[in-house]
Amino acid sequence: xxxxxxxxxxxxTNEVKMNKETNTIIRESAEAIINPFDxxxxxxxxxxxxxxxxxxxxxxxxxxxxxxxxRETIAVGVDNAVLLSDKAFAGAxxxxxxxxxxxxxxxxxxYDLIICGKQATDGDTAQVGPSLAEKLGIPHxxxxxxxxxITENYIRCQRMTEDGYEVIEMPLPAVITVVKEINEPRLxxxxxxxxxxxxxxxxxxxDDIGADKNLCGLKGSPTQVVKTFVPEHEISGEIIEGTSRxxxxxxxxxxxxxxxxxxx
Amino acid sequence: MSHITIISEKCVGCKxxxxxxxxxxxxxxxxxxxxxxxxxxxxxxxxxxxxNAIDFQKDETDASVDLSEYQGxxxxxxxxxxxxxxxxxxxxGEGRKLAxxxxxxxxxxxxxxxxxxxxxxxxxxxxxxxxxxxxxSLKNYNDESYADxxxxxxxxxxxxxxxxxxxxxxxxxxxxxxSRLNTGLTADCTSLDIDPETRxxxxxxxxxxxxxxxxxICPNHRPQMSTVRPKVMKPLDPDPARKGKIIRPDxxxxxxxxxxxxxxxxxxxxxxxxxxxxxxxxxxxxLGDPKNFVLVEELAEVxxxxxxxxxxxxxxxxxxxxxxxxxxxxTVGPKVYFACGISGAVxxxxxxxxxxxxxxxxxxxxxxxxxxxxxxxxxxxxxILPELTKEFKAKLV
Ligand SMILES: Cc1cc2nc3c(=O)[nH]c(=O)nc-3n(C[C@H](O)[C@H](O)[C@H](O)COP(=O)(O)OP(=O)(O)OC[C@H]3O[C@@H](n4cnc5c(N)ncnc54)[C@H](O)[C@@H]3O)c2cc1C
Ligand SMILES: Nc1ncnc2c1ncn2[C@@H]1O[C@H](COP(=O)(O)O)[C@@H](O)[C@H]1O
Numbered sequence: 001x002x003x004x005x006x007x008x009x010x011x012x013t014n015e016v017k018m019n020k021e022t023n024t025i026i027r028e029s030a031e032a033i034i035n036p037f038d039x040x041x042x043x044x045x046x047x048x049x050x051x052x053x054x055x056x057x058x059x060x061x062x063x064x065x066x067x068x069x070x071r072e073t074i075a076v077g078v079d080n081a082v083l084l085s086d087k088a089f090a091g092a093x094x095x096x097x098x099x100x101x102x103x104x105x106x107x108x109x110x111y112d113l114i115i116c117g118k119q120a121t122d123g124d125t126a127q128v129g130p131s132l133a134e135k136l137g138i139p140h141x142x143x144x145x146x147x148x149x150i151t152e153n154y155i156r157c158q159r160m161t162e163d164g165y166e167v168i169e170m171p172l173p174a175v176i177t178v179v180k181e182i183n184e185p186r187l188x189x190x191x192x193x194x195x196x197x198x199x200x201x202x203x204x205x206x207d208d209i210g211a212d213k214n215l216c217g218l219k220g221s222p223t224q225v226v227k228t229f230v231p232e233h234e235i236s237g238e239i240i241e242g243t244s245r246x247x248x249x250x251x252x253x254x255x256x257x258x259x260x261x262x263x264x
Numbered sequence: 265m266s267h268i269t270i271i272s273e274k275c276v277g278c279k280x281x282x283x284x285x286x287x288x289x290x291x292x293x294x295x296x297x298x299x300x301x302x303x304x305x306x307x308x309x310x311x312x313x314x315x316n317a318i319d320f321q322k323d324e325t326d327a328s329v330d331l332s333e334y335q336g337x338x339x340x341x342x343x344x345x346x347x348x349x350x351x352x353x354x355x356x357g358e359g360r361k362l363a364x365x366x367x368x369x370x371x372x373x374x375x376x377x378x379x380x381x382x383x384x385x386x387x388x389x390x391x392x393x394x395x396x397x398x399x400x401s402l403k404n405y406n407d408e409s410y411a412d413x414x415x416x417x418x419x420x421x422x423x424x425x426x427x428x429x430x431x432x433x434x435x436x437x438x439x440x441x442x443s444r445l446n447t448g449l450t451a452d453c454t455s456l457d458i459d460p461e462t463r464x465x466x467x468x469x470x471x472x473x474x475x476x477x478x479x480x481i482c483p484n485h486r487p488q489m490s491t492v493r494p495k496v497m498k499p500l501d502p503d504p505a506r507k508g509k510i511i512r513p514d515x516x517x518x519x520x521x522x523x524x525x526x527x528x529x530x531x532x533x534x535x536x537x538x539x540x541x542x543x544x545x546x547x548x549x550x551l552g553d554p555k556n557f558v559l560v561e562e563l564a565e566v567x568x569x570x571x572x573x574x575x576x577x578x579x580x581x582x583x584x585x586x587x588x589x590x591x592x593x594x595t596v597g598p599k600v601y602f603a604c605g606i607s608g609a610v611x612x613x614x615x616x617x618x619x620x621x622x623x624x625x626x627x628x629x630x631x632x633x634x635x636x637x638x639x640x641x642x643x644x645x646x647x648i649l650p651e652l653t654k655e656f657k658a659k660l661v
Binding site for chain 2: 159164219227
């Protein structure tokens with residue numbers, strides 16, 4: 001079975017502070033990492049490959065440096081790495097990203113399953129997976145927490161919901177997005193690390209994958225950011241003093257008077 | 265191609281743009297700013313420059329869509345077990361405001377089986393129209409059939425704004441539909457407004473785990489679609505006297521489905537449904553020992569509250585992942601959130617900072633959780649929790 005795993009590079013920290021005087025954002029510079037959810041996607045892909053024979057290809061759209069991160073995934077069992085990199089892809093929203101990835105998938109060719117992370121930690125949109133499935137004209141299931149069965153032409157999986165889970169069956173090829181409950185990613189092996197060093201990442205630009213530049217990057221993105229700002233957390237806080245007993249009593253009194261605690 | 269460039273003659277190397285860039289994509293060398301490859305063309309730097317030294321060349325997207333053809337605000341009437349979800353009344357409350365600003369009707373799309381009985385409630389909650397699609401095959405949410413029907417309705421009736429709950433279903437359906445319609449979709453919005461001049465929907469949402477807010481528009485495409493975080497928008501008081509229409513549009517119902525929902529399993533009882541809970545009691549590593557987690561559960565029991573947890577507690581196996589609150593867990597917005605022995609790391613705050621009232625119990629007065637707490641108790645959580653439980657028990661009978 002051939003699996004494609006979509007992997008995004010994200011900043012290693014989300015700390016953003018505001019310099020109140022200059023009204024600018026101070027970002028702790030931190031190294032870029034693979035989106036944490038995508039690590040679970042990679043692990044699941046590698047497990048499927050091990051159980052069924054086949055290959056795992058990681059696919060990413062990003063700047064040239066992403067190649068180094070992709071190469072590292074070879075060490076945990078990935079076979080091929082493909083990077084879509086072109087100035088034309090810059091500024092892509094989830095629709096333009098899904099379009100570019102869909103063209104990348106077509107370039108890779110044979111696949112049975114595409115796995116994405118639940119969401120990326122920088123944008124938190126969780127939209128690329130379903131949107132990609134639509135662009136490819138194949139079904140999808142989000143928030144997969146377990147694959148119950150996978151055969152040549154179908155998959156049965158559990159999707160996490162607010163109050164439990166659902167069991168869904170779909171024909172392959174299909175897209176799933178995974179939550180971290182699905183597995184425990186392995187650590188890279190020494191043999192894998194050596195292999196990673198020797199592996200070449202395939203880098204394609206928009207022309208290589210036959211992408212229409214009008215549908216890529218900022219130009220192909222219906223949504224536009226018009227403003228960014230650091231949220232102010234109101235600090236109206238009140239510290240409740242006293243012994244544990246007194247603190248508890250005062251708090252309960254305050255909450256009761258606000259009439260939140262009327263139900264049992 | 266769109267690009268951002270520094271106008272070298274005007275740049276004084278002041279580094280204001282470096283600070284303004286959320287992506288660390290600007291560098292200053294030899295007193296001149298330089299845009300690096302990481303640039304995502306977000307434009308945050310342009311307005312930060314006091315010297316007009318940043319040039320943003322934007323290729324306009326082809327405005328092939330006649331925007332004026334699209335009118336009206338829609339809400340997806342998500343339902344489960346024939347019961348419309350709580351978030352729908354919140355969307356109607358917000359949708360009503362947007363529709364009034366645009367002077368257009370507000371409608372709900374209700375898809376299900378034998379669900380007509382819910383339509384009156386939706387009208388009472390603010391809707392002018394209910395587009396009702398009923399078929400026995402539509403009893404449960406299904407990505408394939410629901411997306412197919414929703415797209416048919418959008419193409420026929422052309423709404424300008426569509427709101428869906430940022431729920432499991434909403435966040436699966438919305439991107440599928442937006443992708444088929446080739447329109448924009450903004451995820452997990454926490455505030456919405458209308459720009460009266462352009463009629464554009466101003467969609468504000470957290471990014472980077474809540475550390476940065478972004479306002480997003482979709483100027484050249486219709487409909488403008490958003491998923492909206494549950495528990496953020498306020499529902500209207502239901503008015504049974506409100507008048508509205510129930511419309512049964514003639515749509516093709518796909519019955520040969522490739523995606524099949526085999527089973528729906530409920531593992532959490534109603535009150536533990538974190539995303540819809542009014543009160544949440546959450547425990548963190550400060551509880552010290554897995555056996556102390558029961559103190560959190562006991563307080564929750566008395567309050568009829570849901571139980572939440574920080575990530576270390578989940579990672580150490582004290583409670584199931586389904587209880588995790590935060591960036592990699594659930595996003596919640598209850599009326600009251602108890603953070604017991606939780607430090608308040610940004611990733612945790614990302615999941616709960618829209619709670620109305622936050623109560624922090626922590627022995628460290630400098631713990632960041634106190635920065636967002638409405639009420640803070642500095643003390644030992646192991647002693648305070650039993651006192652609270654006892655006190656509530658006495659008062660809540
Ligand atoms: C990519 C990423 C994603 C993440 N996602 C999440 C997420 O979704 N949710 C999440 O919660 N975290 C998440 N984290 C982890 C997060 O950064 C913090 O590590 C975590 O939230 C800390 O949990 P805590 O507050 O329970 O533990 P700690 O930070 O260890 O805090 C324990 C607190 O308890 C207090 N305390 C100790 N003993 C007592 C006592 N007897 N009485 C009272 N107070 C006491 C201490 O003063 C301290 O403030 C994520 C991290 C990363 C890198
Ligand atoms: N630029 C990208 N390259 C490859 N995969 C991506 C990219 N952006 C998003 N994805 C995939 O889509 C998932 C959801 O991302 P998002 O919709 O941005 O929250 C991620 O976990 C990745 O699997």
